[in-house]
Amino acid sequence: MVFETLFPNGWVHYLLGGLLIGAGTAIIYLSTGIIAGASTFLESTLSYVSAKSRFQQYRFRASRDWRVVFTLGIVLGGAAYGLTFGEFGWTTDVQWWRLLVGGLFVGVGTRLGKGCTSGHGVCGVGSLSETSLLNVATFVGVAVGTAQIVAALGVTP
Amino acid sequence: MPAILLGGVVFGFGLGLSQMYRPEVVLRFLRLSDLGLLLVMGGASVVAGVVFAVGSRTDRTAPLTGREFGKRVKSMDRNVLLGGGVFGVGWGISGICPGAAYASLGVGNVTILYAVVGMFAGAYLQGYLRSETSAAEQTAEEPA
Numbered sequence: 001m002v003f004e005t006l007f008p009n010g011w012v013h014y015l016l017g018g019l020l021i022g023a024g025t026a027i028i029y030l031s032t033g034i035i036a037g038a039s040t041f042l043e044s045t046l047s048y049v050s051a052k053s054r055f056q057q058y059r060f061r062a063s064r065d066w067r068v069v070f071t072l073g074i075v076l077g078g079a080a081y082g083l084t085f086g087e088f089g090w091t092t093d094v095q096w097w098r099l100l101v102g103g104l105f106v107g108v109g110t111r112l113g114k115g116c117t118s119g120h121g122v123c124g125v126g127s128l129s130e131t132s133l134l135n136v137a138t139f140v141g142v143a144v145g146t147a148q149i150v151a152a153l154g155v156t157p
Numbered sequence: 158m159p160a161i162l163l164g165g166v167v168f169g170f171g172l173g174l175s176q177m178y179r180p181e182v183v184l185r186f187l188r189l190s191d192l193g194l195l196l197v198m199g200g201a202s203v204v205a206g207v208v209f210a211v212g213s214r215t216d217r218t219a220p221l222t223g224r225e226f227g228k229r230v231k232s233m234d235r236n237v238l239l240g241g242g243v244f245g246v247g248w249g250i251s252g253i254c255p256g257a258a259y260a261s262l263g264v265g266n267v268t269i270l271y272a273v274v275g276m277f278a279g280a281y282l283q284g285y286l287r288s289e290t291s292a293a294e295q296t297a298e299e300p301a
Contacts (some may be wrong), residue, residue, distance in 0.1 A: 006192045009182075014193035015200045017175020022204025024168025029208055031160035033224030036168075038256030042280035053291060054284035066191050071259050073165015078263025080166065081173025089265040094180045094252060095272045102251020103258075103272035105243055107279020110255060112238020114231050114263035117254040118168075120241075121198050126205030131237055138241030139248060146249025147187030157181065 024077075025122060034066070035127075037119025038074065039110035041067040093157040098150075109139070160221055171201070179261070180252030180272075187249055247279075273291035 003011070028036045044064035047055040082088030093100070110116040113135050115124060120139075124132020175197040176182045186194035212226035219226065231237070248254055253261070253272040261269040 006246045007196075008191055009176075011193060011196055014175050014196040017171045017173070017177065018197035018200025019204055020171025020174060021168055021197065021201035022171075022208075024164045024166070025201070025205045025225060026164075026174070026208040027167060028161055028164035029205075029219075029226070031164075031213075031220060031221030032222045033212075033226050034161070034222070035209070035227070035229045036161070036164065037229075038259065039280075042208050042276055043225070043257065043284060046277070046281055046284060050284070052285055052288040054288040066158065068158050070165040070168075073162045074169035074172065074256060074259040075263035077166040077169020077171070078168075078173050078178055078260035079265070081170045081178075081260075082264035087173075087264060090179075091266045091268045092180050092261070094184070094268075095240075096268065097280060099180070099251050099269065100275040102247045102249075102253060103275020104279040104282075105250065105275075106254060106272070107247075107276035107281075108283045109242070109244025109247055109279070110284045111240070111241045111280050112236050113244055114237060116244065116256070117198070117248075118201075119229070122201040122205050123209075123229040124231070125198070125202040126207075127230055128178070129228070129230045130241055131231045131233045132229070134233070135237050135241040136191035136243075137206025138203060138212050138238050139245035140266065142242050142245025143249035144187050146187065146246050147252075150250060151188055152250075 021118070021122060022126075024073075025118075025126075028070070035123050036070055037115050037123055038071070039116035039119055041071045042107060043111055095155075095157065098155070113139075168256065169260040169263055172257050176265050177257045177260070178266065180257075180269075183248070183252035183254075183257070187252070210266060251275075 020148045044060040047060045120132040120135045172178050185191040258272050
């Protein structure tokens with residue numbers, strides 16, 4: 001069956017997880033009017049410690065406190081999930097240098113491109129923003145290509 | 158703030174349930190062997206889209222902050238595509254993105270700290286370079 005080929009590990013938890021991610025965004029939006037993305041946290045948090053003009057922009061200083069709270073919420077949500085479903089303490093097998101180097105690119109890329117998978121991918125696509133649609137198409141395309149190359153080079157996991 | 162915390166918890170729980178906190182699952186998607194991520198991003202953006210669309214059509218403002226309900230529309234420029242490309246390379250190498258990394262840390266995946274450190278270093282590098290560039294531009298614009 002086609003569905004099982006496309007989703008060999010099932011599909012219900014993917015959809016439910018996605019709906020919850022959307023619900024989290026909706027709770028924040030409906031109560032505060034804030035459209036929350038996850039990656040600006042990086043820059044706004046750096047504004048606490050760096051005097052560089054880039055980080056001291058008003059929009060980062062003004063939002064940095066709630067962004068810390070939002071991120072703390074995500075961490076707690078992950079913990080609640082792990083404890084509920086007995087996956088707490090799971091660790092990835094992906095090699096440390098892949099996480100570090102990949103993280104570095106992700107850090108540069110999300111800030112240069114004004115958003116990440118949640119900012120552009122969820123909130124921007126949800127707003128039908130052309131900028132976000134183009135950004136998402138770019139990063140998904142490039143990421144698929146990169147992952148294929150990494151796999152073809154025989155890097156596992 | 159409690160509303161933002163609650164929203165974050167639900168968001169993080171969703172990242173857990175969808176398994177996006179596991180870089181392995183994201184990498185499986187990027188190798189096109191399990192398309193689950195499409196359902197995750199699709200489900201999340203449809204919910205966000207409906208709520209934003211309804212919100213931005215009312216004349217009301219947000220109950221807790223008095224903010225107007227708007228949409229997330231950012232201006233288009235070269236950096237959007239360049240940044241998307243750089244992000245794509247990082248996502249393809251590591252299988253990790255900011256929100257998923259925070260949730261993964263919550264699940265107890267301490268190894269993910271490598272990615273968190275990398276992301277902060279990348280964001281700092283980007284901000285540092287752009288601070289220098291804009292300072293140089295301002296100096297250049299000043300009359301001799």
